[in-house]
Amino acid sequence: MKKLTEMYVKCTNRLNNVIRNERGSQTLEWIGIAAVVVIAVGLISTAFAGDTQFGDKVVKKFTGFIDKIGK
Template sequence: MKNFMIKAWTKMMVPVRNERGAQSLEWLGLAALLILVLGIVSQAVSTSSSSIGDIITNILKKISAMVG
């Protein structure tokens, strides 16, 4: 019975401890997030006629108005 339990435990835990490819998946997720953020920023900047400095100034003004 003890040997059976050890074999069952081993068969159950080996796939759980297998972390091959996990780091690659994390890097792919990070790259996808970066591309998404850059796409959103580029769309926000391209549709406005003002410069990036004006956009940042407006954002800071709105934040300071909210805070008080």
């Protein structure tokens, strides 16, 4: 019975160590989000390459949002 308990404790400890080891997972999540943003910006810029009105509207919207946050 003692041997079985020791094996259980070892397996539980190893499993807990694997579950708790999340150091790199948050970094990977942020890299994934950044990749999606870069791809979206690339697609938008390619789609509206000759149209400056769209870019001007986006800049005005972001400027408005930033001004509202600052107040």
